[in-house]
Amino acid sequence: xxxxxxxxxxxxxxxxxxxxxxxxxxxxxxxxxxxxxxxxxxxxxxxxxxxxxxxxxxxxxxxxxxxxxxxxxxxxxxxxxxxxxxxxxxxxxxxxxxxxxxxxxxxxxxxxxxxxxxxxxxxxxxxxxxxxxxxxxxxxxxxxxxxxxxxxxxxxxxxxxxxxxxxxxxxxxxxxxxxxxxxxxxxxxxxxxxxxxxxxxxxxxxxxxxxxxxxxxxxxxxxxxxxxxxxxxxxxxxxxxxxxxxxxxxxxxxxxxxxxxxxxxxxxxxxxxxxxxxxxxxxxxxxxxxxxxxxxxxxxxxxxxxxxxxxxxxxxxxxxxxxxxxxxxxxxxxxxxxxxxxxxxxxxxxxxxxxxxxxxxxxxxxxxxxxxxxxxxxxxxxxxxxxxxxxxxxxxxxxxxxxxxxxxxxxxxxxxxxxxxxxxxxxxxxxxxxxxxxxxxxxxxxxxxxxxxxxxxxxxxxxxxxxxxxxxxxxxxxxxxxxxxxxxxxxx
Amino acid sequence: xxxxxxxxxxxxxxxxxxxxxxxxxxxxxxxxxxxxxxxxxxxxxxxxxxxxxxxxxxxxxxxxxxxxxxxxxxxxxxxxxxxxxxxxxxxxxxxxxxxxxxxxxxxxxxxxxxxxxxxxxxxxxxxxxxxxxxxxxxxxxxxxxxxxxxxxxxxxxxxxxxxxxxxxxxxxxxxxxxxxxxxxxxxxxxxxxxxxxxxxxxxxxxxxxxxxxxxxxxxxxxxxxxxxxxxxxxxxxxxxxxxxxxxxxxxxxxxxxxxxxxxxxxxxxxxxxxxxxxxxxxxxxxxxxxxxxxxxxxxxxxxxxxxxxxxxxxxxxxxxxxxxxxxxxxxxxxxxxxxxxxxxxxxxxxxxxxxxxxxxxxxxxxxxxxxxxxxxxxxxxxxxxxxxxxxxxxxxxxxxxxxxxxxxxxxxxxxxxxxxxxxxxxxxxxxxxxxxxxxxxxxxxxxxxxxxxxxxxxxxxxxxxxxxxxxxxxxxxxxxxxxxxxxxxxxx
Numbered sequence: 004x005x006x007x008x009x010x011x012x013x014x015x016x017x018x019x020x021x022x023x024x025x026x027x028x029x030x031x032x033x034x035x036x037x038x039x040x041x042x043x044x045x046x047x048x049x050x051x052x053x054x055x056x057x058x059x060x061x062x063x064x065x066x067x068x069x070x071x072x073x074x075x076x077x078x079x080x081x082x083x084x085x086x087x088x089x090x091x092x093x094x095x096x097x098x099x100x101x102x103x104x105x106x107x108x109x110x111x112x113x114x115x116x117x118x119x120x121x122x123x124x125x126x127x128x129x130x131x132x133x134x135x136x137x138x139x140x141x142x143x144x145x146x147x148x149x150x151x152x153x154x155x156x157x158x159x160x161x162x163x164x165x166x167x168x169x170x171x172x173x174x175x176x177x178x179x180x181x182x183x184x185x186x187x188x189x190x191x192x193x194x195x196x197x198x199x200x201x202x203x204x205x206x207x208x209x210x211x212x213x214x215x216x217x218x219x220x221x222x223x224x225x226x227x228x229x230x231x232x233x234x235x236x237x238x239x240x241x242x243x244x245x246x247x248x249x250x251x252x253x254x255x256x257x258x259x260x261x262x263x264x265x266x267x268x269x270x271x272x273x274x275x276x277x278x279x280x281x282x283x284x285x286x287x288x289x290x291x292x293x294x295x296x297x298x299x300x301x302x303x304x305x306x307x308x309x310x311x312x313x314x315x316x317x318x319x320x321x322x323x324x325x326x327x328x329x330x331x332x333x334x335x336x337x338x339x340x341x342x343x344x345x346x347x348x349x350x351x352x353x354x355x356x357x358x359x360x361x362x363x364x365x366x367x368x369x370x371x372x373x374x375x376x377x378x379x380x381x382x383x384x385x386x387x388x389x390x391x392x393x394x395x396x397x398x399x400x401x402x403x404x405x406x407x408x409x410x411x412x413x414x415x416x417x418x419x420x421x422x423x424x425x426x427x428x429x430x431x432x433x434x435x436x437x438x439x440x441x442x443x444x445x446x447x448x449x450x451x452x453x454x455x456x457x458x459x460x461x462x463x464x465x466x467x468x469x470x471x472x473x474x475x476x477x478x479x480x481x482x483x484x485x486x487x488x489x490x491x492x493x494x495x
Numbered sequence: 496x497x498x499x500x501x502x503x504x505x506x507x508x509x510x511x512x513x514x515x516x517x518x519x520x521x522x523x524x525x526x527x528x529x530x531x532x533x534x535x536x537x538x539x540x541x542x543x544x545x546x547x548x549x550x551x552x553x554x555x556x557x558x559x560x561x562x563x564x565x566x567x568x569x570x571x572x573x574x575x576x577x578x579x580x581x582x583x584x585x586x587x588x589x590x591x592x593x594x595x596x597x598x599x600x601x602x603x604x605x606x607x608x609x610x611x612x613x614x615x616x617x618x619x620x621x622x623x624x625x626x627x628x629x630x631x632x633x634x635x636x637x638x639x640x641x642x643x644x645x646x647x648x649x650x651x652x653x654x655x656x657x658x659x660x661x662x663x664x665x666x667x668x669x670x671x672x673x674x675x676x677x678x679x680x681x682x683x684x685x686x687x688x689x690x691x692x693x694x695x696x697x698x699x700x701x702x703x704x705x706x707x708x709x710x711x712x713x714x715x716x717x718x719x720x721x722x723x724x725x726x727x728x729x730x731x732x733x734x735x736x737x738x739x740x741x742x743x744x745x746x747x748x749x750x751x752x753x754x755x756x757x758x759x760x761x762x763x764x765x766x767x768x769x770x771x772x773x774x775x776x777x778x779x780x781x782x783x784x785x786x787x788x789x790x791x792x793x794x795x796x797x798x799x800x801x802x803x804x805x806x807x808x809x810x811x812x813x814x815x816x817x818x819x820x821x822x823x824x825x826x827x828x829x830x831x832x833x834x835x836x837x838x839x840x841x842x843x844x845x846x847x848x849x850x851x852x853x854x855x856x857x858x859x860x861x862x863x864x865x866x867x868x869x870x871x872x873x874x875x876x877x878x879x880x881x882x883x884x885x886x887x888x889x890x891x892x893x894x895x896x897x898x899x900x901x902x903x904x905x906x907x908x909x910x911x912x913x914x915x916x917x918x919x920x921x922x923x924x925x926x927x928x929x930x931x932x933x934x935x936x937x938x939x940x941x942x943x944x945x946x947x948x949x950x951x952x953x954x955x956x957x958x959x960x961x962x963x964x965x966x967x968x969x970x971x972x973x974x975x976x977x978x979x980x981x982x983x984x985x986x987x
Contacts, residue, residue: 045557045560092591155647
């Protein structure tokens with residue numbers, strides 16, 4: 004089964020695409036740049052949503068829903084934001100089709116149903132939300148507003164890749180409103196921490212928390228905080244962003260509040276989001292040439308049990324013997340699938356479960372049953388062990404934890420190995436080309452140097468790490484003085 | 496607080512709109528016909544989603560996600576479906592904006608970024624999904640496909656009402672594929688039962704299960720099953736539909752499967768959906784002039800406790816005394832809010848919680864504390880009772896059940912009282928105008944009569960009830976022979 008996946012070593016990009024399609028995660032659709040998220044992929048996304056949603060609620064947020072369309076006049080109100088997204092906007096211009104007068108059975112856009120004002124399909128919702136917040140906020144008593152939205156957004160991309168960059172994607176976008184600058188910044192950082200917690204402790208992907216350079220900021224933000232991860236091929240992937248928006252949107256949409264003394268001021272804002280792009284990060288962090296590897300805490304099925312039997316009687320014997328064990332695992336909230344399909348052979352099932360990344364696979368045959376044993380295979384390192392069925396419950400519970408930790412450890416080691424301090428531009432280019440990964444280098448702080456380096460090497464400044472060590476140095480490119488190193492990388 | 500709501504008797508339609516806005520459920524947006532679902536409304540929708548999603552999974556379905564856009568050529572493939580929705584389609588024609596050459600800071604649609612083929616914003620997803628299923632289905636082994644999607648859809652409506660009819664709305668749409676006609680019909684009926692179960696047992700709204708006349712069928716369906724509810728004003732509301740699509744979409748998109756003998760045949764289909772329209776049904780079934788009434792099983796907060804105190808010390812005494820009770824309720828999975836805001840007085844809080852429909856409100860003052868009592872107010876019938884705190888845990892648990900049952904009973908009684916058998920067209924019109932509700936009448940079975948009655952009375956055939964009694968009669972309009980009564984009503 005896994006023969007259909009191109010090996011990583013041969014073509015990393017093709018390996019990724021093969022894996023996404025073959026492991027039943029997503030597929031290309033008939034719509035340019037849009038994907039179909041298949042049931043196998045959506046089930047993982049649902050797990051992600053559940054965990055994140057709980058984290059958002061635990062930090063005081065509530066969900067709401069705003070329109071998918073943004074009238075052009077609202078969209079352009081915050082100029083930097085509008086400028087940043089203008090080139091990627093899908094635009095609705097008509098609201099009706101009619102029968103073609105010439106082609107029977109065909110439809111044409113009804114020219115008489117042209118909208119007076121065009122509608123933008125949201126690439127992000129600050130404009131429509133801040134236009135709404137104007138009606139929700141009068142005084143400090145109405146603040147803070149801590150709202151999140153789960154939604155689809157559209158950004159017209161010329162070069163797309165499943166999950167990583169698609170014209171339509173699913174995401175959540177938090178949009179909060181505050182009475183003070185300090186409170187808004189605190190919120191921005193708090194949500195960055197929530198994201199880092201999720202990505203590290205559930206996705207088992209280590210991240211660097213940092214802040215973007217002005218060049219790389221979200222259009223309309225005063226500051227963009229981010230978490231950056233590193234994939235197997237040494238390329239970086241921005242896994243989540245949290246923006247301090249200052250009073251930019253409040254000014255664009257005239258949203259003011261009266262403080263306790265009655266004085267009016269503009270409201271302070273944040274926004275923060277993660278998307279189905281996280282699916283790409285998950286896949287590219289852990290998977291191998293046999294297919295997907297899912298960390299246990301996000302696996303829709305954590306344990307699959309494959310009976311190896313002859314005839315219906317044989318299946319019944321195994322099934323009866325294993326039921327108490329299955330029940331016991333489920334009582335511990337471990338999701339178990341008993342794969343008793345009679346249409347496929349065990350070998351096929353093994354390969355399929357491997358391809359689909361189920362963390363633990365248990366095989367049990369009639370001889371095992373006689374010996375009171377089961378064979379346990381772990382997906383992360385592909386090792387197998389025979390254990391006593393009587394010990395299995397505690398063993399599996401611990402094994403799932405071990406796999407989760409091992410995946411995180413493995414990714415952390417990789418990130419550590421692929422983070423290199425360099426002190427010259429030669430070294431910078433050499434590391435990027437030969438070793439890949441994060442390059443930690445001094446930078447003179449100017450957008451010109453940043454641009455020039457990007458032009459020469461395709462590497463961007465991924466972030467200025469939070470709590471960065473301050474040290475005197477000279478910029479690897481310009482030779483001008485620098486006070487700190489920043490992280491460069493080629494990125495998804 | 497509830498003074499802002501127009502009384503039902505005065506203007507039912509305005510009462511509804513006031514209530515939706517004031518109870519923090521939804522609001523009009525800057526986009527024509529689109530609503531903002533506010534946190535209070537979204538929290539109820541989330542509860543609905545959770546229950547329905549579990550019901551879908553318990554019946555073997557999985558979730559997936561398909562693109563929001565449908566290329567026009569795919570959209571028009573199933574002709575009846577295309578014709579049915581053509582007049583309500585939002586159409587994307589361009590994929591980029593650019594700076595206006597004349598107006599600084601303004602954007603215009605870039606005429607050079609015109610799409611070769613227009614994209615329809617999905618009004619329903621049969622077309623894009625069946626185009627995808629063609630790649631998923633080769634043989635009977637690939638069937639059934641039991642997929643559901645949670646999504647937003649757009650149907651351009653000229654006259655909109657919050658939740659009931661909006662240009663964009665949220666819904667779920669199930670799309671299943673089967674190897675036989677019988678299995679597809681079974682699925683269609685099964686999902687109708689799931690909907691009826693949900694609406695009756697969670698929303699506390701009784702429904703009539705039935706089948707639509709050909710006139711009222713979903714465009715592209717061979718049969719549309721529905722559940723019909725009755726609102727307080729005697730108007731009907733279609734709460735959910737389940738369609739048997741025959742082989743129509745399989746033929747339009749060339750989706751065939753090989754059976755066990757290798758013979759090729761077109762695949763059989765169903766689709767079924769409920770939407771945020773259910774929010775409208777919930778609101779209009781139970782609420783009153785004081786505001787919203789939420790059935791306990793869908794209430795985000797089931798019990799609110801309002802302390803009546805003087806000073807911080809007083810609050811602390813009450814708070815300490817009530818904590819074990821709160822804990823005990825939460826241990827029973829009852830969601831409790833302790834409303835200790837010091838910015839509002841108890842009277843304000845009482846009115847607010849009434850407006851927002853929290854099923855049970857508990858008041859506790861310092862004197863109550865001394866007596867070991869609490870005051871319990873139920874939202875459904877606005878009665879109050881003083882009970883011993885020691886009995887309260889069991890009392891509240893039972894009270895929530897009682898309220899759920901009472902709401903269903905009340906709505907059932909209303910539906911029963913507002914269902915009238917008539918035997919003449921005079922009577923038909925009189926009942927519709929004066930009594931309102933469902934009118935059960937003989938109909939000759941022709942679309943012409945159906946149309947004529949609609950034209951004269953604005954009443955439509957809501958459904959032919961399932962397991963309908965067969966009886967000889969004559970059509971109330973045409974006087975022609977009829978074999979059964981059908982349900983007419985004016986409807987939302």
